[in-house]
Amino acid sequence: METRCLHVPPERVSSSYHSLPRTTSARHRPHLSERSDSTAGPSAHASALSPLRHRMFLAMWLATLASHLGNSIQAVGASWLMTSIAPSPDMVALVQSAATLPIGLFALLAGAIADLYDRRLVMLAAQSVMLIVCVCLAVLAWRSLAGPRLLLGLTFLLGTGFSVYGPSLQASIGELVPRADLPGAVSLNVLGLNVARSVGPAIGGGIVALGGPAAAFAFSAVAYLGTTTVLANWRRRPPPREKPPEGIARAVLTGLTYARGAPAIRTVLLRTIAFGLGGSAAWALMPLVARDLIGAGALAFGLLLGSLGFGAVIGALLNTRLRRHLSNEALVRAAGIVYGAACIVTAFSPWLPLTMIVLVIGGAGWVQALSTFNVVVQLWSPRWVVGRALSMFQTAIFGSMALGSWLWGHFAESFGIAAAVATSGAAMLALPLLGLVLRMPADAVAQPES
Template sequence: MAETRAEAPPRSAVLAPLRHPVFRALWLASLASNFGGLIQSVGASWLMTSIAPQASMVALVQASATLPIMLLSLFSGAVADNFDRRRVMLTAQAFMLVVSALLTIVAWIGFMTPWLLLLFTFLIGCGTALNNPAWQASVGDMVPRGDLPAAVGLNSMGFNIARSVGPALGGAIVALAGAAAAFAINAVSYVGLIAVLTRWRPEPTVATLPPEPLGAAMLAGPRYVALSPAVRVVLLRAFVFGMGASAVNALMPLIARELVGGGPLTYGLLLGAFGVGAVAGALVSTRLRARLSTEKLVRVSSLGFAAGAATAGLSGFLPLTLGALLLTGAGWVLALSSFNVTVQMSTPRWVVARALSLYQMAAFGGLAGGSWLWGTVAEGQGLRVALLSAGAVLVGCTLIGFVRPLADAEGRDLGPLRSWAAPETAVPVDGRTGPVVVAVEWHVAEADLPEFLGVMAERRRIRRRDGAHNWMLLRDLADPSLWVERYHAPTWHDYQRLNTRLTRDDAEVFETLRRLHRGAWPPQVRRMIEREARPWTRDPGRVARELATPLADPSRNA
């Protein structure tokens, strides 16, 4: 299912990404799968009320579905960045299909137990956790960069369309045909996605290096985020926003029962209003992004959500509460999709899935912690106090933006800086040889030192971000104009990786350093292998053979 990308349509066209056949097919299949997942969730919760009606067991159904996202996100991001994302998604979808089919059979024959139901729900959550980073990172492979914000908004809209209708549809199915029928529908919903993914043939990427070991890849994600100010700010804002925004969803049953004085039907109407607001927010998101910066859009969304939460807390009039929840739904989608887009457009392709997984962990961490916090506040201080306090947190999220604003990353070019090839070496090396020590010699005039040191601080961040260890800057005591930049890489492959990770957005730093260099020749680069001193021996031939043999276990010298 090859795709030839058309010219990017105007950014104001919210449905523009659907012009790309692969994205359109996957979006429709994902929409069907979202319906199936929500129907399955209703069936599992209702079945648990029949076989173990204790409130704690019913609550564990939702917990068992979301816990894998917290536990496995970083691992899943590393897998998505190091292996073919289409295959990762196919594996996840096939796994969830098998688990859902087994769940259907066990429920149909009447052998279900509470803990077995939680196990099946947990396993489906594991499949979702494996699938999500690969799916989100693949959006950038399906549409041009200019359509990426609209594509992220459409994904949010699709999920919220399903969330608006799916629970009610699931309840009707369970009432008419039982929980096993809901599980069967969920199993069938994976078939469409598997079919589309099987037909999709993305442009192959030529890998010049083997994949990173998963342990190293999982560490590389947090390191990159920690040394990327734009992404770090997103995680902070997403956590705070999630903590404040969690109050409305967590307390919505109580809003329906205690503030509006309704029952299950009223609760359904409130859920529907939130979902409709979310869909409306997704529909206007691209137009708003064309007029507002990312930071201003998040501020508007946060303040809108805060106003909606406060209104819901103070209102006892159903139409007014429905209007407030429309506002919160729109703010929810606009803020979260803005965070998602900023992460994707601030991160190069080699690490984008890991950055997205860390963003998900921050947002879900805020949602989980906020749900517990506002439940505790509502129990001790009252529902209105909890909702007003949550609104205050969202106002705080807006105020943080004046100190730590979100970056507008759409103008950044995160493609590879250059086609880098490993240099020839006189000493034989292989991929595991190491540690590699690199020293770069710069000659700098005294008058240029303030600028040189400032640019070197940015170069240090870039090098460490991409995988360099023990970076340091040294000044020669005999020649004051000579400065030596020195850093380590654990292995020769790691040294190659950190050089291929430089982006065109980093070019200004390297051009400035070349301009400041005053040597008679270009900066001298010395690449060395760290070796242990060996006991003295009278057999120089054995020493020569050992020195010519790459280290088999570089980690002992790292």
Template sequence: MPDDLHAQPTADVAEAELASEGIARSDTSPFVPLRQPIFRAVWFASLASNFGGLVQAVGASWMMASISPSAEMVALVQASTTLPVMLFSLAAGAISDNYDRRRIMLTAQFFMLAVSVGLAACAWLGLITPWLLLSFTFLIGCGTALNNPAWQSSVGDMVPRRDVPAAVTLNSVAFNIARSVGPAIGGAIVAAAGAVAAFVINAFSYIGLITVLARWQPPKVERLLPRETLFIAMGAGVRYVAMSPNIRAVILRAFAFGFGAIVGLALLPLVARDLIRGGPLTYGILLGGFGAGAVAGAFMSARLRRVMSTEALVRSTFIAYAVGILLVAFSRTIWMTIPGLFVCGACWVLALSTFNATVQLSAPRWVVGRALAIYQMATFGGMAMGSWAWGRTALLFGTDRGLQLSAIALLIGASLGLLYRLPPLEELNLDPLSRWREPKVAVDIEPRSGPVIVTVEYIIKPEDVVAFLNVMAERRRIRRRDGARHWTLLRDLTDPTLWFERYDSPTWVEYVRQNQRVTQADAEIGERVRALHSGPNPPVVHRMIERQTASLTSAPAAAPSTSVPVATPLGDPSRAG
């Protein structure tokens, strides 16, 4: 293992060093992130771990097909792995944004190692039942739910922000390289030595990644404010996503894709057993065809993104996946089924890597773990629901009919792009604006003191009112997205040019946190507000803390007021509030 994992520079510093050495870089090359030592080490360790996980998945799916005749139970193996991601990802994302992501990933890896050892032991002793098998796969899914937000949000700590799309694609390549060969080898292992051997191999596959993470010493980030509590952090993540139209569109489309596309994996054991009349080796070969297509899709992604918009690319993947799955539905030979699965695999990685990169580039670092978690909840929630729905359909009407109906669902998902278009995959400057400074106050105040009420005064000419209302609608979205409550815009009845922006924060520390979340990309709105303000510059902000009245038996030395204003002239609109 390379020694430089102990002293890994930040990704942006490393990029500057490459530039100073005259090393050419290619924004379209998927291999650029491998120049970062930590990303390279984690990537190779993840490749081995993914290989073990896919061997285990083959063993679990085929064991369920062997011990239970129900198509619904076979499909539930996939659902039991994806359901925890839907249930627990938001909490895991909040944890990843507030605690050491490396420690979180180590905890998740050790947990999955312990569960895998337990699964292997129970299978060796002959104790496995259908529901016990589902319980073990559910627990492995819980480990995945804890690990994924921390791992995916750590990508931005390992590579420069501009290389995030390539890094996301490379992660898909690692998984799908394993998928292209792992299932076939897993099928051979299950056929030759049984599912127990597959479970043992998976347990050993965690060791390499645990070793790499244990040796990595990422730079410590100074935390100026206390950590948010779990539920407050979860609420902040939900609020940010709800107030971000770009991320909302991604989440809806990802749910639709996950619901329809999971059929290719959920019913694949039944395709191998019932449509092609094969065994575990056939199942592994089919999974390998899916994985090979995914690898091909990953290497095509950069070229396709140069010639197609994000929306056109994703819409095409929905349609092409539907065509591929229809070929699988009507095929009765392995040689016709594999091309259909190849197309499905390519579309799978193209769509999911595009969704993931769009979310990462649409969220600042303070909330990226939660944004990714909510995206994963939507995607895996769609997969869990789709696994059950298509398994139930196959049970009632046959495997081929379930595949055909899923193709219709994918075409409906493609049509959602007419209403919910994906934004261009472009990089926004989401670094903190860092212009705001905590104001000095004349009243003793604690971090937990509140509520804090803020008003900002604007002088707006009559001819600028329409433009002002439009820009303030965007300011309202940004304020509320970052944590402001009860935002209102008021107009003075005696002076129609005088306007007041008003909002509040539950505590002083939340008010400070909200202002520190303003990004460079948000500065444009502040500049537009400032340009429309025609009064004495800069605008004036009043910060007040709410106080309750009380009956006093004697007059205090200084009578408390119902509110304590702090009026501050602001040098620029980004500090207004």
């Protein structure tokens, strides 16, 4: 008996979903023939580490971990360099905006590219660009030639490379593991990002303290070199196309049409935007939290970012277990409350150890929400459009963080660092109220087709 994945959200599915264009007909919706040995929800027998049994997934996971490590170390170097060449809060916050804005601008285009072209080659090209940019940053910082605009421009270019890499990476996960392991694989992907965010900033802070930003950029370039080596040696077998080839412009339009007509995807994107806007202050202003609120230097900045990342590691490891017992709506609501409370304590804490502890807790909350958003998008998207759906998710989170970083930076310029971080925390505490009108969909579940 042929099976397919029927979407059963807790709320009534609106009629707009049934009026999608022909490209989103039933034969293109998610079906289990792609992964017939699994169900759509998290398996009772799958553990958080089950996807690592698949050899190619393990290799890609390690390669991506190296890339994220390079990103984290580069971010510390760029942010701390800006505190020395243009130390105002809005300029420091613009480093975060420059890193995340390209993802908001170009992710949908990158998603279409991921669906249309060989994803291995796309990822290889993106990592090569990131490698070249980091080498340039290292040379410029070493020669003391990196002004604020040049630093922001190269950081923007680095973010562009990451925006192209991300959708191809995430769209490849479904090729590397069976569907039963997909939620665990997504969580492990987030785990790798946050392992890098926990270890990378601490390493980056130490490198900057010892050798300056130039050394941090050089270390990042080495990390990207390792990732490009793995990608160059991957012998990928592209899966068969589910629909005829289309141009990039049409592919982008089709992806937007699909998202507009799918209530579940639309809801997740709106909740993601709200989460990124409200919670971006701590990420953007962390260098100034370390310098002004705690009175410490680059190493403390790295430790604070590392605490957020370490908490996210814990959250990612717990995500599979929590998803068995809590609804997606309950997870997202709890995540907003936990992260918001952590931001408020951070705003008023003058002690590094206390701030690190609450940021660990806040990081766990942050990743619970992002993992849940990501998994829901993966499970509700048919394979022919999954790259574009994931790119829209990336556009939502990173675009909202870029805009939020800029807004919180200006808020901090007028009212102070502590006020900005505390207000951001208060906004996150209120965010669960969105669930009253935009309730998170449940996971898609499999039903036999009659």
